Amino acid sequence: MHYFMIEGTFYGPVPVSPEELENVIKEHIAYLQRGFNEGWMLFSGPKAQTGGGIILMKAGSMEEVEQFLADDPLKKSGVQEYHVVEFRFHDGQPEVKSWFS
Numbered sequence: 746m747h748y749f750m751i752e753g754t755f756y757g758p759v760p761v762s763p764e765e766l767e768n769v770i771k772e773h774i775a776y777l778q779r780g781f782n783e784g785w786m787l788f789s790g791p792k793a794q795t796g797g798g799i800i801l802m803k804a805g806s807m808e809e810v811e812q813f814l815a816d817d818p819l820k821k822s823g824v825q826e827y828h829v830v831e832f833r834f835h836d837g838q839p840e841v842k843s844w845f846s
Contacts, residue, residue, distance in 0.1 A: 746803045748832050748845065749810050753825045755796030760823045772818035780813075787844050797825060803845075807831060 759766055780786025780802055787801040804810045810829055819825035834845040 747806065748803050748834055749801070749807075750830045750832060751800040751802065751810070751814070752792075752828045752830075753797040753800070753819065754828070755825050756823065757796075759796065765822075766824065769818050769822045769824055776817055784844075787841065 761769065777786065777789050777800070780789075780800075785803050787803075789798060789800045791798045802810065802813075804813070807829065814820055814827045814829070817825075820827065836842075837845065
């Protein structure tokens with residue numbers, strides 16, 4: 746299994762109206778729920794200062810991650826781009842170690 750830290754960043758200016766953005770964000774959150782339900786997403790959340798967010802997930806390959814992100818409503822609507830970093834797990838708090846095994 747491979748581990749990935751993903752940073753999403755909104756394009757500026759955001760290419761949709763505030764109402765559309767709110768709807769797309771709701772769709773995005775629902776889309777991410779699949780990863781939590783299936784256990785391959787550890788966390789996600791918005792960045793504190795700017796549009797976009799952070800996701801930590803595991804997958805069999807970078808290609809799987811890229812396909813998942815390509816189907817994300819924020820990506821499909823042209824609101825957000827992604828930067829993906831693959832990393833190797835070294836150590837962590839006891840509460841999360843089992844997720845990495």
